[in-house]
Amino acid sequence: MSDGVSRRRVAVIGAGFGGLAAAHDLLKGGRSVTLYEATDTVGGLASGFKEAHWEWSVEKYYHHWFATDRHMLELIDELGWRDQVRFPRPYTVVYYKGKFYPFDSILQMALFPGLGWGVDKVRFGLVGLFLRLTNNWRALEQTTVEAWMRRWAGDRVYEMMWQPLMIGKFGERYAPQVNMAWMWARIKARTTRLGTFEGGFQAFADRFAAHLKEMGLDLRLSTAVQRLSALPEKGVSVLTEFGEEHYDQVLVTQSPAVLARLAPQLPADYLRGLLELKSMGAVVLIFSLKHPLSPEGYYWYNIPKSAGFPFLALVEHTNFIPARYFGGEHLVYCGDYLETDHEYFRLSQDELVERFLPALQRINANFSPDWVNKTWLFRTPYAQPVPLVNHSRNIPPIQTPLPGVFFASMSQVYPWDRGTNFAVEIGRRAARLMIQSQG
């Protein structure tokens, strides 16, 4: 490699899984890489935290990998850390008339009473099989989940099995508008075995960042980027509170709205396109309990809004990763996807605890508030992109119209649903493109 190439300077904004993966490949491609991260830790939405007496960290938002998460697992293989990946098989349950039923094997689905014993169950099975087998998501994105499912699976199957999920994830407003390719991708990628890294996702992110630093990464934690500007000659200036620095290329890994704020020089129609992309936020309250919550040892409870719980998902993390790694504490997430004007984004932690606590007794009649050791609250405005009909036409390309500025976010991994696996995939794709575009 010539000296000219090895001196090329690149900035990556955001040390989530996408930014870290991009930094890895850019360093391997001989670039000098600076990684800016607004918070004081790496890992982004998949980051975690750890009490002093815990062996493992817990993710701020519930996280696991699927066995199909090829890009994530290939990266881990390249790093030589596959022996640190664990794939337990925790239980997922669905709600029907006040009770929860296990729902992650063909036998359990066959026994689930919510679909009766006749044609609906057969249609549910056939539709699931079709979606697993087809690869033609482009045809599916032309219609909504609601219209497609009502037509092929029937009203009852849609209303019982899919509508609650759609409303939970996208709210009453967007649930009827989300396209069928999103559901296809979700069904295609899911597996019953769920994976994690020894020590938690934060342990992976920390180890990855340490490895990147050994490769020469200049990691700037607690350094939020405020503005990107194209330089008159060539290259991009990056402004932070500590001053301005110049790079040949910059990769942005945040939401479309953040890119629009950071780079107002982008052409007006491109900015409009970014701001038209919809997404949901997330609110997650974690309870540390003295005793297990789920009497049956279930991990993931899918809860329809109609059941009157104050949240969408209840996830007992310590039925996935044993409580012994958390000082014997039992960790339970109560989470919801919501638009950012929802009151849960304004209520205090105590107010949310007050709202959520009574629902825990519906899971375990013996639960009492004195089981609670501690709670933590996490909120993010950008948790789940909303793909409307024909969404593929609206995805911004990785190479933006502003020379030297590249963009790789959760909103562009479509038709796949967002996840660390696809953050790694798009981060690496962006790095490839950045290297190629310099010749």
Ligand SMILES: Cc1cc2nc3c(=O)[nH]c(=O)nc-3n(C[C@H](O)[C@H](O)[C@H](O)COP(=O)(O)OP(=O)(O)OC[C@H]3O[C@@H](n4cnc5c(N)ncnc54)[C@H](O)[C@@H]3O)c2cc1C
């Ligand atoms: C509730 C919830 C559950 C999820 N469950 C799973 C799961 O089970 N499995 C899974 O694989 N994925 C899951 N995900 C998705 C997964 O977390 C994301 O897809 C992935 O982490 C996105 O990585 P990213 O690098 O694209 O973005 P992010 O992780 O959002 O990283 C962006 C980074 O940029 C930083 N930043 C922001 N602004 C600036 C600035 N101005 N300057 C510098 N830095 C900045 C942020 O602090 C952040 O660290 C879940 C997400 C949520 C919200």
